[in-house]
Amino acid sequence: MRIFLLVAVLWGGVVLGGWAAAGDKWPGVDETVVEKIAREQGRRAHAPLINTDQGDLLLFAFLAAGAVGGFAAGYWWRMLVTEKGNGSKRGEP
Known part of the structure; x- marks a missing residue:
């Protein structure tokens, strides 16, 4: 029942969002x-x-x-994921 309710709410958001998206009806902050x-x-x-x-x-x-960003994350992956700031590994006390 929860899955059905979730799907119905998401589908309703998609349908109502399509109706609300009028071309020049809502000018942006710049204008x-x-x-x-x-x-x-x-x-x-x-x-x-x-x-x-x-x-x-x-x-x-x-x-x-x-x-x-991908190069930086890949280069410093070990420092980002496994190592702590004090130089010890996560599994070590």
């Missing part, structure tokens, strides 16, 4: 807050220095960050 305050202060919007909306630049940035 509602940041741009409004910038207009009040006499500033205008300009293009970003690194435009990640074009092509796969944002995907490449996440790939590079994941590779660096």
Whole structure:
């Protein structure tokens, strides 16, 4: 019974989430807050220095960050998982 209830709640969240996701109905913080305050202060919007909306630049940035993080975690795996800070192993008293 609990599994059925869990599945029903999750499925209801998916269905209702699809209905709630209207295109331009909910503007983001940039449009509602940041741009409004910038207009009040006499500033205008300009293009970003690194435009990640074009092509796969944002995907490449996440790939590079994941590779660096994976390399660091793999390099220091033993220290992260098995060794404690004082130099002893977990199984030792």
